[in-house]
Amino acid sequence: METAAPNYFLIIGGVLFVMLNVAAALIWVERRMLALWQDRYGPNRAGPFGLLIVAADSIKLFFKQDWVPPFADKPVFVLAPAIVVISVLLSFVVIPFAPGIIVADLNIGLLFFLAMSSMGAYSIILGGWSSNNKYSLLGAMRGAAQMISYEVFMGLALMGVVLMAGSFNLREIVEAQQGLWFFIPQILGFVIFFIAGIAETHRLPFDIPEAESELIAGFHSEYSGMKFGMFFIGEYMGITLISCMLVTLYFGGWLGPDFLPPIVWFIIKVVAFLMIFILLRASMPRPRYDQLMEYGWKILLPLTLVNLMVTAAVVLWLEG
Amino acid sequence: MELTFYIAAAVATIATILTITRYNIIHALLYLVVSFLAVAVVFFTLGAPFMAALEIIIYAGAIVVLIIFVIMMLNLTHEDVDKEKAWLTPRVWVGPAILSLVLLAELAYIILAPDTQPTEALVAVDARVVGMSLYGPYMLGVQLCGILLMAGIVGAYHLGRQKKKVVHRFLQPKEGRSAAI
Numbered sequence: 168m169e170t171a172a173p174n175y176f177l178i179i180g181g182v183l184f185v186m187l188n189v190a191a192a193l194i195w196v197e198r199r200m201l202a203l204w205q206d207r208y209g210p211n212r213a214g215p216f217g218l219l220i221v222a223a224d225s226i227k228l229f230f231k232q233d234w235v236p237p238f239a240d241k242p243v244f245v246l247a248p249a250i251v252v253i254s255v256l257l258s259f260v261v262i263p264f265a266p267g268i269i270v271a272d273l274n275i276g277l278l279f280f281l282a283m284s285s286m287g288a289y290s291i292i293l294g295g296w297s298s299n300n301k302y303s304l305l306g307a308m309r310g311a312a313q314m315i316s317y318e319v320f321m322g323l324a325l326m327g328v329v330l331m332a333g334s335f336n337l338r339e340i341v342e343a344q345q346g347l348w349f350f351i352p353q354i355l356g357f358v359i360f361f362i363a364g365i366a367e368t369h370r371l372p373f374d375i376p377e378a379e380s381e382l383i384a385g386f387h388s389e390y391s392g393m394k395f396g397m398f399f400i401g402e403y404m405g406i407t408l409i410s411c412m413l414v415t416l417y418f419g420g421w422l423g424p425d426f427l428p429p430i431v432w433f434i435i436k437v438v439a440f441l442m443i444f445i446l447l448r449a450s451m452p453r454p455r456y457d458q459l460m461e462y463g464w465k466i467l468l469p470l471t472l473v474n475l476m477v478t479a480a481v482v483l484w485l486e487g
Numbered sequence: 488m489e490l491t492f493y494i495a496a497a498v499a500t501i502a503t504i505l506t507i508t509r510y511n512i513i514h515a516l517l518y519l520v521v522s523f524l525a526v527a528v529v530f531f532t533l534g535a536p537f538m539a540a541l542e543i544i545i546y547a548g549a550i551v552v553l554i555i556f557v558i559m560m561l562n563l564t565h566e567d568v569d570k571e572k573a574w575l576t577p578r579v580w581v582g583p584a585i586l587s588l589v590l591l592a593e594l595a596y597i598i599l600a601p602d603t604q605p606t607e608a609l610v611a612v613d614a615r616v617v618g619m620s621l622y623g624p625y626m627l628g629v630q631l632c633g634i635l636l637m638a639g640i641v642g643a644y645h646l647g648r649q650k651k652k653v654v655h656r657f658l659q660p661k662e663g664r665s666a667a668i
Contacts, residue, residue: 285548
C-alpha cells in the first residue's frame with residue numbers, strides 16, 4: 168500500500184475535479200438535451216454549441232448579491248447549502264470507478280453511501296426551516312417526509328444486491344458481477360432503487376419539495392447567489408452519484424468487453440443513466456404529494472420486502 | 488488512529504454539552520447530530536465499522552430528522568426561548584448534577600482501578616460477526632424488539648386512522664349540505 172501513497176492524492180484530486188466539472192457541465196447538457204427532446208434549440212448562442220452558458224451561469228451566480236434575509240436563522244441558513252455538497256461529495260469516496268481508482272476501499276462502502284444520503288436530507292430541512300418562510304417550510308416538510316420514506320426502500324432494495332454479492336464492499340460487489348450483471352436477477356430491486364434514487368435527489372418527476380408552480384421554489388426560495396448555486400450543484404452531483412451507484416450495483420461497474428479500458432465503460436454507463444434522468448425530467452408529470460407517499464409505502468415497500476425475501480430464499484437454496 | 492479517537496471523543500463531549508445548554512431546540516438538535524457523528528467515528532476507530540454506519544443511518548439520519556420534522560411544525564418563537572431560559576434556573580441543575588457525579592465517580596473507578604482493565608485486545612467487528620451474534624445468542628432480544636416495533640406500528644396506525652372525509656362541497660351527503668346552508 169505504501170507505493171500507492173502519491174497516487175492516492177492524485178485519485179482524490181481527480182475525483183473532486185471530475186465531479187465538480189461534471190456537475191457544471193450537466194447544466195449545459197440538461198438544457199441541450201431537454202431542448203432536443205422538446206423539439207427546440209436550447210442555449211446555442213454563447214460559444215460553440217452554447218457551451219459557454221456554463222461559464223455565464225457560474226459568473227452570474229458568483230456576482231449576485233449574497234443576501235441573508237434578516238428574518239432568517241443566520242448560522243443554520245449558511246450551513247444548510249454546504250451540507251448537501253459535502254454529503255454528496257463524501258459519497259463519491261466509496262465508488263470504484265475502475266480497478267485501483269477508488270478513494271477509500273471501505274468494507275462498509277454501501278452503508279457509507281446510505282449514511283451520507285440520509286445526511287443530505289438535513290440540507291433541505293434546515294434550509295427550509297431557517298428561511299423562516301412558509302413556502303420554504305412547506306417544501307422542507309415535504310422534503311423531509313419524502314427523503315425519509317424513500318430512504319427505507321432505497322436501503323431495502325440494495326440489500327438484494329448485498330445478499331447476492333455477500334459483501335457491503337462496492338469493489339467486491341462489482342467483482343461479483345463478473346458472470347452476470349445484477350440487474351437481471353435483481354430487476355425489481357433495480358427499478359425500486361432507481362425510483363428511490365430520483366426521489367432522494369428530488370429531481371423531476373419527484374421534485375415535490377421545490378415544486379415551483381405550487382411552492383415558488385420550495386425550500387430554497389430565500390437563497391440567492393452561490394448559496395443557491397450550492398443547492399443547484401448538489402442536485403446535479405446527486406444525480407451523478409445515483410447514476411454511479413446504479414452502474415456499480417446493477418450494471419457491472421467498470422466491467423465490459425476488453426476493447427475499451429474499464430474506466431471508459433464506467434463513464435459510458437454513467438452517461439447513459441444521466442441521459443435517462445434528463446429524459447425523465449422532459450417527459451414525466453409531477454405526482455401529487457399524497458400520491459407520492461402512497462405509492463412509496465403501499466406499493467414500493469411490499470415489493471422490496473418480497474424482493475428481499477425471494478432473493479434470500481434463492482441464495483440459500485443455491486448454497487444449500 | 489488513537490489521536491482520531493481522542494479528537495472524536497472530545498467533539499462528542501463538547502457537542503453533547505452544547506446540546507443540553509442551547510435554548511433554541513433546532514440548534515440543540517444540530518449539536519446532537521454532530522455528537523452522533525462523533526460517536527460514529529469513535530465506534531469506527533474502536534473497530535466496529537458496521538455499528539458506526541448504523542449509528543449515522545439510524546440515529547443521525549432518521550430519528551433526529553423525525554424529531555426536527557416535528558419541532559419545525561411547533562413554530563417556536565423568541566418568547567418560547569425566553570420561557571425556557573426562565574425554567575432553567577440553577578436550582579434545576581442540582582439533581583441531575585448529583586446523579587451525573589455518581590456516574591462520573593464510577594467511570595473514574597473503572598478507568599483507574601487495576602482489576603477492571605479489559606484484558607483482551609481490540610478486534611474488528613464487521614457486519615458478519617454482528618449478524619451472527621444477533622441471530623445466535625441474542626435471538627430472543629431481536630424477537631422482542633420485533634414485537635415492540637410491531638406494537639408501535641399497530642398503535643400508530645390506530646391513532647392515525649381517521650374516517651375518510653369528502654372535502655368537496657358538491658360531494659357532501661345531502662343532510663350535511665342543507666345543514667351548512
